[in-house]
Amino acid sequence: MSKFIPALCLSIVFLCLPAIAQIAFVYTPIGGIGANITVSRDGRGIPYIEAKTDDDLYFAQGYITASDRLWQMDLLRRLARGETAEIFGKTVVEQDKRWRRFNFSKVADESLRMLSGDLRSALENYARGVNAYISSLDAESMPIEFRILQYEPREWTPSDTIVIGKILSDALSTTWRNDLLRASLQGLPKDKLADLNNQLTPYDVVLFTKDTKRPASVSRGVPGVEVSRETLAAADRDERLRQGSLEMAGLYAEELAASNNWVISGKRTATGKPILANDPHLAPTVPGIWYLTHLSNPSMRVSGVTLPGVPGIILGHNEHIAWGATNVGPDVQDLYVETFNEAGQYKTPTGWETPVARKEVIKVRPNLMKPDTEDVELDVVETRHGPIITEEGNKKYALRWTALDPNNSEFDVFYRWNRTKNWKEFKNALRTYGGAAQNFIYADVKGNIGWAAASRIPIRRTGDGSLPYDGSTNEGDWVGVIPFDDLPTLYNPPGGLIVTANQRIVGTSYKYSQMSRDAAAPWRARRIFDELGSKTKITMDDVNRTQNDTFNIPLANLAKEVLTRAAASGPTLAMLDSWDGHMSADSRGALLANEIRECLGNRIAAANKPVPAYLIRERILDQAIRENWARWLPPGYASYGDVMKECDGSVRNNLVTRYGADPTKWVWGKVWQSRFPHPLASAPLIGSRFAIPSVPLGGSGQSANVGSSVSMRFIVSPGDWDAASHLIPLGQSGDPSSPHFKDQFEAWSRGQSIKFPFTKAAVEKASVGVTVFTAGTAVPPRGPENR
Secondary structure, three states, X not given: OOOOOOOOOOOOOOXXXXXXXXXXXXXXXXXXXXXXXXXEEOOOOOEEEEXXXXXXXXXXXXXXXXXXXXXHHHHHHHHHHOOOHHHHOHHHHHHHHHHHHHOHHHHHHXXXXXXXXXXXXXXXXHHHHHXXXXXXXXXXXXXXXXXHHOOOOOOOOHHHHHHHHHHHHHHHHOOHHHHHHHHHOOOOOXXXXXHHHOOOOOOOOOOEOOOOOOOOOOXXXXXXXXXXXXXXXXXXXXXHHHHHHHHHHOOOOHHHOOOEEEEEOHHHEOOOOOEEEEEOEOOXXXXXXXXXXEEEEOOEEEEEEEOOOOOOOOEEEEOOEEEEEEEOOOOOEEEEEEOEOOOOOEEEOOEEEOOEEEEEXXXXXXXXXXXXXXXXXXXXXXXXXXXXXXXXXXXXXXXXXXXXXXXXXXXXXXXXXXXXXXXXXXXXXXXXXXXXXXXXXXXXXXOOEEEEEEOOOEEEOOOOOOOOEEOOOOOOOEEEEOOHHHOOEEEOOOOOEEEEOOOOOEOOOOOOHHHOOOOOOOHHXXXXXXXXXXXXXXXXXXXXXXXXXXXXXXXXXXXXXXXXXXXXXXXXXXXXXXXXXXXXXXXXXXXXXXXXXXXXXXXXXXXXXXXXXHHHHHHHHHHHHHOOOHHXXXXXXXXXXXXXXXXXXXXXXXXXXHHOOOHHHOOHHHOXXXXXXXXXXXXXXXXXXXXXXXXXXXXOOOOOOOHHHEOOEEEEOOOOHHHOEEXXXXXXXXXXXXXXXXXXXXXXXXOOOOEOOOOHHHHHHHOXXXXXXXXXXOOOOOOXXXX
16 A cells, blocks of 8 residues: 555645644545545534535545544445455354345445446545545554454445445345244234234324224235244344344344434424434444534535445435434345255246356455465355245245345435435435335425335235245235335324334335334334323423433333232332333333343243244233233233232342342343444453443333434434534544544433534534645655544
8 A cells, every 4th residue: 555645635724723733634646636625523523524526525525434434334345245254254254154145246236337327426436535545544554453453455446335235224124034933923823823913002103094904813925835943043043143243333223123213393392493303223333333424515515424435424414404214114025935856946937947056255264363364165046036045954945135136226315315405305316215114204494394114115916925935936926116106105294293213104004014014113102202292392402301211111011010910029019119110220110120021021932932022022911911811821820910920039039140139239220231342342452442331321122212222313403403413322433542432422321412513604613623635745644643
């Protein structure tokens, strides 16, 4: 790598404190820059990038983002391409194999050719900027992870950005394991199967159409495909591999439950202007998955968060509109049981066909102390439906998935929204969106609010994709997608409040049952809706309190049932009686209620195999106890109260073992703490530098505040842009020696908000340093002391 690039340099203009002086940048000589580029940094290290053209703007964004997050960017592209064993060794080979089966590298290359010219240009200029930064590095200034792992980053390419989008699709739309699970449950008694398939609850927050009937007791699909325990075990192994990869990247969304958002009409706020809020829930990691950025040129001014490696802003606002997103959870994956003969051919409706076979070569480090690698080969077989994703005995399951179609773009919509001015443009941009289906919320400076659930969601020839298909027939063929004009949407609803939290968003009268089949339980959505729906004159402080709310509906319900039935020991009853239902870090009742719920779910699941305990807890437990469903009561118990009493005794014994005999030490904060792992945190001698404090937190998986998984918090009122608050859990920099490595952690952990300036005057006031990039004479690369 070059130390000096004679074609370009940067002249530095400092409007900052003396301690921030002497920061130098170097650009790669790929086309140069067309005019001056100004980069301001505020006290959090957030870059405010101003350029004359799009080309220069995205060039600078690539450079600046890489200067803070280059190793994270490299990890993300390696993960999606199945190349992590080259740096982490044998322990992640199976994870790489999983990603290689998807062949996302090829999909990304094909997608690139189909992008609009403007977006492709943005990706190309962003890549030039990243490579300019890479070229500026030497052995001393290389980010520490590269030095520890003894390798150098290769050049960034536009397809690297696209392949990162495929990680998002995997994180937010993987449901094929649920198809196998549903198939394995078909032998249950009809009443129990009906309960499991029934998503209707008293707590639902349905946004589109009505609930007019109870769903059918058996999932619609093509029957006759039996799933063994061995097949489920194979699917579980794949899920563990998937979780390990996605947690390392900070993109794991457990059970697809990934975020809260809402938008409030001005008729319900104190200022008369709308308020929009979003807090995505993703796996905590170091550094965090989001990167705060402000971009401006003569035709656009936009700010918010993006993924390191992706140009533009993904979630945020421009001068006219604001937007946010949560996951929908529709079915965009199908499994097909393929029949193979001895010649290696597979059966189709028109006869036997030869599958596509490819050999993947994975580079693996035998010794983590050395960069040398050896090759591991993987044979991948693809049928007309897609790759063989799992197999057990003679059964081979092929996967069809929207993410494997290069026509489906994840990022085009965000590029367009960065420039959008109104609802019509906002909705039209969604016509191109093919990523993981999202609940996109909207607000604008004219006071309008809206919501649209969008993506390309398949329609099957037969059934709705809820069960595996026989691949030798055409019954599971995809015959189209849900028409865009049939997708759920709201614009200025009379109630003036739209809430999404991964819940079921459509009623049973909606004709496409695949839209919300894998939606999350309604607990978070119901609590948010109740908190905000009962208020008028809502302020941004009210919204911040709701984002940090820790009330847990199902646990509060359970505590009431235990008290009503006197179904626990005296000390437990006293503790639950004094508990307010909030999952506060210092709460003893919160811990006891949660442990009893876990125990109840496990006891009922053990008596109803193969139903998993998490499905019992989220779909069955609350209503079964409230309505005394005898069919779910485990054998040997006369009542649910008896199960509760036994669980209380078991739980208290376990808590003594875990936390000691003093019950005053049994608090929720012992369990619910901040945990932000770095992939190198466990490395001997060097790992401690990446450590983030573990502190007790409030919240839970069923409350609005979900603790460490809150990957950012965003609150904005269109028109009052400088009052917007936006923060991430740790900091802008991925360098543990930087003052911005974890400088937002305290505010985040305390549930505080931090203003994110937007207007030119506010940005200038907040700036602590300004750098102006110009063409000129070269300067040396920046040293590690300036990073």
